[in-house]
Amino acid sequence: MPPGAPVPWSYFLIRTLFRIVLKIFYGTIVVEGVENIPPTGHPCIVCANHTNSLTDALILVTAIPSWRRNMLHLTAKSTQFGKKTLTSWLIEAAGTVPIQRRKDFVEGTANNDAAMEKMTETLEIGDAVCLFPEGGSRYHPTIAPLKTGVARIVSTILSRNRNNVDFEISILTCSITYMHRQHFRSDVLVSFHPPLTFRPKDNPELLEPMNYDSIRFVTAQMHQQIATGTFDAPSWGHIRAAKMATPIYAPLGTAMSLGDYVRVTRTFLEVFKAGRLSSPHTSSAGSASPEVGVEWKDENVVKLKEDLEVSSYVTINQMFLDDHPRQVYQSELHKVRIRDDRVRRPLSRPVIMYRMVLRFIWVSFLLSISLGGLALWLPVAATTFYAVHNFKKSGPVWDTWDEIAQYKLIYGLVSGLCVYAIAVFLTFPIFPVTVVAVPGLMWMSLRWFEDAVSAARAFVALWRLLRVNPATLARLRSTRADLHRRLMPLAVRGLGLPANPEEYFVYGGKDKGRVIGWWASRAEYFSVRRRRKRDWNETLRLYEQFDYPPEDS
Structure with missing residues (x-):
């Protein structure tokens, strides 16, 4: 060789x-x-x-x-x-x-x-x-x-x-x-x-x-x-519908590996693309559970895809129109600004308020210990934002979106190296220490800030949940239960997915996203691999990210 x-x-x-x-x-x-x-x-x-x-x-x-x-x-x-x-x-x-x-x-x-x-x-x-x-x-x-x-x-x-x-x-x-x-x-x-x-x-x-x-x-x-290893669809709507179907079928968040998440979503995507099932499949994890009482049919596939697509992507104006004809589950979630997992697991008001206090204390603590490192990140963030903001104005969506990440990476790398060099130069008498301490501080402050944003996101979600009318929550739970009832026959009998997803897909690997167990969640908190994500859809933002351009862009 x-x-x-x-x-x-x-x-x-x-x-x-x-x-x-x-x-x-x-x-x-x-x-x-x-x-x-x-x-x-x-x-x-x-x-x-x-x-x-x-x-x-x-x-x-x-x-x-x-x-x-x-x-x-x-x-x-x-x-x-x-x-x-x-x-x-x-x-x-x-x-x-x-x-x-x-x-x-x-x-x-x-x-x-x-x-x-x-x-x-x-x-x-x-x-x-x-x-x-x-x-x-x-x-x-x-x-x-x-x-x-x-x-x-x-x-x-x-x-x-x-x-x-x-x-x-x-x-x-x-x-x-x-x-x-x-x-x-x-x-x-x-x-x-x-x-x-x-x-x-x-x-x-x-x-x-x-x-x-x-x-x-x-x-x-x-x-x-x-x-076969990624999302390939004729429109963004198909991908939105498939991404909405996955957490309803397997509400595991990052307890499900990223690979399994993509494969399950792609499985739904393929049947939504076809609009029909050619033949039923037998799940490798066993037959459908007894409570799944609706057989799959081609017309059910099309209707379910339409409901998931329309309800998971409604414009802001449409969201608040009282007479909007398709104002169902996800559009209702958008109106009250809460997520699917908050509906699936109901919490009492005392528990919600107790968790809000804990999240507020945790956010305050994390932000206070990360301020020093965030000061070093500020020039990097400002440079990157300015560069990308100008780049977006250079052309239409279809001609600029595919290079945004490249611009962020390049400008982030260059500005980050400059910040590192300046910090070491200004602390030259102790540069053997700062050569290691500066990147260490920047990395850990990023981790702490990421956890702070996660906790703040949870605080905001709990606050919104507290404000939702109990009757609205009950209606949302009923709607979700109906979607789940319709989705499970398609997943299990039609696509051969496991009938017990919340057991079958639980994953404990190092790349799954969250640390499981009392000891691990405390002893490994300062690990550089530490992450605090509830699901694979999260980014470093206080709100859920939907970044697909309009279909006609």
Whole structure:
């Protein structure tokens, strides 16, 4: 097996810097399927869906552990090369391959022959190359038709090595799912799928001269694998409906792993896309519980999807119109500004007031101990906000949303390094201490502030719950019970999901979000891995985040 090219030190620098900034910006990056990554020395093309511009590439670079692959060669637009800037130097020194885009050159002058030759040579020595077969980054609910370039590269390399009986090359597909792609302290799921492996002796149909149908077939396989690990829908409404169905079916929050959450939501999404069930399934966890008394029907699927979609996404104006015809569960929740979990588990008024006192004390304490570190974060937040605010004004929603996270990461990294350097310089007499103490203080203050926001969010939710009329709460519980009664037959009998989700999906891993148990919740409070999220939808905000653009944007 080829040893692969030596790894330049600049690559280690880039990976370290962006591992830090990604860990700060995103609450949790859960990586699944690491065992599917071919080891160093095995030619490999890493392909993923592309919804978040440069951030997607950085996620992949940091998600692939160095003990599996020592390096992942990236591709970047050629206009970023040859400049006297730090960014340009780092890109070139890290072995990135320049790609000429048609829109950057006058018509007919873009030529990527040299880039293709460079990628071919890189793969033949056993390295890995990252490509995004969708082409450009795009913030849409559906995955774009994949371009055939990856399959054609595989065909070229197999043809060049047709006489090497031991040669093989793999396409490693990956699905990247952002809970809220551009929001601070959101979460990310990275799922690596079993690789598609090709050999000259086993895949003669890909040897030149090949039938183009074989290229399209490989591309279709890639699309299918990528789509099975993330949300792929014709509209945002389908995704909203599926995301509303999951907590009603399995109200576990972060006690359910992020991977299970995405897979269950995608299961609902697929049936809502089809609008029907072709056949019933048998749940691996057993048959439906006796109290599930409604059989699944295609018309029930369509009606349930419509109710979930409309009720989970109603405009602010529609929310408060008394004559709005579809003002059901989620729109009612929006009106009283409470969440589904507050309806599902009723609390007495004395308990609510007692919890409010505890949350208020906890918020006050956490904010007081985090003030010092937050002062260091203030310039970073201000710089990032100003940069993104100006960037949003540069174009329409569809042309700016897919680069917001990239802008936040880059400006956050640069401003954060500046703050760190200035803090160390101003405390130069004790710099051996501040070199370590400053980032430690910034990190822990971020953790404390995140917990303070979580507690404040709970305080506000309890206060709103206290103000809700008991009759309104009773009506909401009745509506939710009806939705649950209609959803369970679809989930269990129609989709084969477990009939006991609150037992089946409980997860206690390190990336699940919350620390379970009396000792762990106290002894591990100051752990850098500590998080206090109620569900995977939360970001560092006092309100629930809905960030989908209008369908006609």
